[in-house]
Each structure stands twice: as structure tokens, then as C-alpha cells.
Amino acid sequence: MATTQSEDRTVGAGFHGLWPTPIGLHRYADAATLNPLLVRVFEEGRAAQQRKRGEEPGPFFASDDDLLHRVKVPEWQDFVRFLVHSLGETAKQANRAAWAGRELELKVGIEGMWFQFSRDGAFHDVHTHGNCSWSSAYIVQIDEPQRRVSHPVYGAANGVTRLYGPHFTALGGAFVDVGNAYLQPPHHDIEPVPGQLLLFPSWLAHQAMPYDGEKDRIIISFNASIHAAQGDQMHGYSAH
Numbered sequence: 001m002a003t004t005q006s007e008d009r010t011v012g013a014g015f016h017g018l019w020p021t022p023i024g025l026h027r028y029a030d031a032a033t034l035n036p037l038l039v040r041v042f043e044e045g046r047a048a049q050q051r052k053r054g055e056e057p058g059p060f061f062a063s064d065d066d067l068l069h070r071v072k073v074p075e076w077q078d079f080v081r082f083l084v085h086s087l088g089e090t091a092k093q094a095n096r097a098a099w100a101g102r103e104l105e106l107k108v109g110i111e112g113m114w115f116q117f118s119r120d121g122a123f124h125d126v127h128t129h130g131n132c133s134w135s136s137a138y139i140v141q142i143d144e145p146q147r148r149v150s151h152p153v154y155g156a157a158n159g160v161t162r163l164y165g166p167h168f169t170a171l172g173g174a175f176v177d178v179g180n181a182y183l184q185p186p187h188h189d190i191e192p193v194p195g196q197l198l199l200f201p202s203w204l205a206h207q208a209m210p211y212d213g214e215k216d217r218i219i220i221s222f223n224a225s226i227h228a229a230q231g232d233q234m235h236g237y238s239a240h
């Protein structure tokens with residue numbers, strides 16, 4: 001008799017680490033060629049959108065979220081293939097148990113994509129993303145590490161993406177002893193490296209920490225959904 005996925009996940013005697021947080025870090029091989037092109041394209045795009053919106057240039061700018069279809073340089077399609085491939089690989093690893101060895105043909109949907117500029121201490125406060133399964137930050141440009149971390153106020157956290165563990169919102173970790181030492185640190189900083197793609201679950205609380213530097217901090221963000229071409233067939237995964 002066929003067993004359901006949930007039956008396969010019976011929790012028996014022993015130790016279990018339930019609900020780990022999947023994170024994917026990928027590097028785009030042609031970043032040194034693509035990123036300077038994107039800086040030019042985004043600077044032009046920012047100026048055009050600010051004119052359209054009647055905005056004055058300021059320390060923070062977020063573009064409209066239709067970037068995926070807006071960029072016309074020929075190198076863009078290879079970059080999009082890298083994003084789709086990276087999403088597939090990270091989702092595959094995160095769902096190794098849930099997919100139970102099934103070879104799925106994935107349909108990756110990038111639901112919204114935009115770029116952001118920040119400087120002069122601009123930041124994006126703690127938030128989550130909805131209506132999708134994966135979210136991201138790709139670093140296009142930021143100060144070199146030595147200059148970035150030597151900032152007199154922000155130090156090593158200057159311009160990093162800070163991820164908050166799922167227990168953080170429940171004040172898990174506010175009481176500290178050796179018994180719950182595994183909860184520390186309650187957040188983790190992802191060092192910003194040009195060409196690096198960070199993929200994280202959309203439900204994960206995160207923050208773009210304040211940034212100040214010689215160069216603008218420029219990133220691309222997007223939200224993605226992932227479906228199986230043959231149908232998601234998730235009925236076997238529902239909790240009892």
C-alpha cells in the first residue's frame with residue numbers, strides 16, 4: 001500500500017532538529033562584466049523614474065518591480081538563467097526530504113524584480129515578503145570590504161543583509177543560558193560581495209542594515225514561486 005509523505009515523516013525516539021532555515025548563496029561567474037553594465041543601466045533607470053515620479057534624488061531609491069522585462073542588454077538573459085538555475089538548486093536542497101527523491105521539472109516564476117540604491121545611512125527595516133516562496137538579494141555594487149567595514153559608526157554591519165532566525169519574532173533567545181545557547185546569535189549577517197546572490201525563504205525576517213560609503217550600494221531583489229510542471233501534488237505533504 002502506498003504511504004503518504006506525511007507518514008514517511010514519522011518522528012521517532014531520539015533527537016530531531018525540526019524546521020531548519022534554508023539559505024542559498026550563489027556567485028555569478030560573469031559579475032565583473034555584467035555589474036558595471038547594470039550600474040549604468042540602473043543609474044539611467046533611476047533618473048528616468050525619478051523624473052516620472054517627480055522625486056528629488058535622495059539617499060534611497062527603489063525602482064518599479066518590473067525590472068525583469070525592462071533590461072535590454074544582451075548579457076541579461078544569461079544572468080536570468082543563472083537566477084532560475086540557482087533558485088532551482090536551492091529549492092531542491094531545501095526540499096530534499098519533502099520531494100522524496102522525485103525528479104521534478106521546475107517552473108520558476110520571478111514574480112517581481114526591482115533594484116535599490118542606498119547611501120548616507122539609508123536602510124530597509126525588518127520585514128518579510130509575501131505571496132511567494134523565495135526572496136533574494138543580488139549585490140551589484142558596494143564599497144570594497146576594507147573601506148566598507150572601517151566606517152566609524154556602522155563598522156562591519158555597514159550595508160550587510162541581516163537575517164533573523166525564526167525564533168526571533170517569539171523573543172526566543174531573549175533569555176540566555178547554556179540550555180538554549182543554540183539560539184545565539186539570534187541573527188546572522190550576510191557579507192555583501194558583488195556578484196553574490198542570496199536566496200532565503202520569503203517568510204524569513206530580514207533587514208538591509210544602514211549603509212554609507214563612497215559608492216552607492218546597489219542590489220537587485222526579486223520574489224519567486226516554484227511549481228512542478230506536472231502539478232505540485234502537495235496533498236501528501238499536508239499536516240495532520
Ligand SMILES: [Fe+2]
Nearest residue numbers: 127128129206
Ligand atoms: Fe526584503
